[in-house]
Each structure stands twice: as structure tokens, then as C-alpha cells.
Amino acid sequence: MLPPEPATSVAAVAVSATGLTILGISTGLQPDILLAGFAGGLWALTYQPPAPLFRRAAATAGSAVVAGYLSPIAVAILRGALPGDLSREIAQTAFGLLIGLISQRVIGPAVLRIADRKAREYDDGN
Numbered sequence: 001m002l003p004p005e006p007a008t009s010v011a012a013v014a015v016s017a018t019g020l021t022i023l024g025i026s027t028g029l030q031p032d033i034l035l036a037g038f039a040g041g042l043w044a045l046t047y048q049p050p051a052p053l054f055r056r057a058a059a060t061a062g063s064a065v066v067a068g069y070l071s072p073i074a075v076a077i078l079r080g081a082l083p084g085d086l087s088r089e090i091a092q093t094a095f096g097l098l099i100g101l102i103s104q105r106v107i108g109p110a111v112l113r114i115a116d117r118k119a120r121e122y123d124d125g126n
Helices: 031-045 053-077 088-125
Strands: 013-016 019-022
Touching: 031 053, 031 088, 053 088
Parallel strands: none
Antiparallel strands: 013 019
């Protein structure tokens, strides 16, 4: 049996105009926002004590994914507060950088506190 032709083999990760595709699943994440979130995650590492390589890589990758999902939502919510001449794409990239910066130290712990409070409320009700 011959190996498949390079043109017919499936790529694990692909980037297109519609976003990032991983293992054939379209995530809807835009590469420019992911890159901005990654840069924000790297920036956040400068404020933290030294960590092992795997932890730094996981933190920056997590920052990128959080920014990829939350930046479009943040821009949609704050659309009325943004200057009229500021395009959505520029705003999403800027928010991606900021969300990547605060995702590990602010957003993550806040989500965990909310989940803990909801779990306690549920336990008290049962």
C-alpha cells in the first residue's frame, strides 16, 4: 500500500479566513486575536515569578484561547462605548491583548469564585 499523496493528507491545524481549524473542527477563533492574546499572556508572565517551561506554555496558550473567545464578546458589549471611527477588528485585537494579560490572574480566579459560590448555593438548597 502506498502512502497518501501530500495533497490529500489531513492537516491537524489549519488557519483560514473563517478562523482556526483543529483536527477538522472549526473553532471560530481568529488567528489575529489568538496572537494578541498570546502576546498578552507573555506580557503577564513578566509580572509573575519564574515558572517551569510547561506551566509558562500552558498559561500563554490558555491566555490566547480565552482572548480568542472573549474579545469578540467584549467588543460587542462595549460597542456603544467605543469611539465611532474605531473598527471592530482593531478593537478586538486590542481587547485580545488586554484579556490575554489579565486572563490568568483576574478572569480565571473570578470564574472559579463564581462557580464555587454557585456550587455552595446548590449544596445548601439540596
